Amino acid sequence: MDWMKLLSLVGKDQGDNDFQELATVLGEQPQVKETPLSYNDPEGGTLYHKYLNSGLELGFRAHRLNHIHIYVQSHEGYAPFQGSILDQNAQDWGREALMQALGSPDSQGGGKMDGLLGYIRPWVRYEGAGPALRAEFSQDGRLWKCSLMLE
Template identity: 35%
Template structure:
């Protein structure tokens, strides 16, 4: 299983780099590749996604550079549960309170309320580190549903 530091170290690498190739091989699953529709008109360019459905991992490239990695914990959005550990051994089954106790006060928080148009918006917390941001998203029951590792 890929270690947390390896995921952090690979941020900002090119899609064709040996590090990215090694990461994809270490996940040991066939990848599904997709690209944002051209209609999104993103000024940076379309995002290309490497989806490892059974492993609960999605890797996103913007401008051919690894921009983000999503880890799924609740069999959501068609993804299986990520079974590895994140920073400070955070893993499936953790709730918001445990993460706050472990990582301390987040840089930003939001969600956790009903929206008249969108319905319930999951609560989230964001930590900003030197080289990356880390966003945790929680279901209404308070348990971790997704984590996004994002390059700065």
């Protein structure tokens, strides 16, 4: 999967032909799930397109692509993403390499235990002209998940 193509999807309308093309390129149809109505979300909830074999999850809010989660390591039924991130194999990224490539993050945190949530993975967030990028890392410093999202 082409990194620039993923970037270009964020913010697009759910009915855009690019999402049909994505399913064709990935070679799988998404599992579609929706936020339960009991969550009482004022924006109407999120519609999730889960590409489990490809390691991608797309979240639509108000019929626009709000975020893409890219699972670089296996997680809850998702296979590891086999494409590129920033034109480099997703599996090759680590925290130091990403920060060297992108510079100082706009915000960062995690890497600690929380009494309610459990372990919070270390993360960095970059904001700018396009979609925000949030990267989470495993305890050994390898990229665990990357998210592209509307700011």
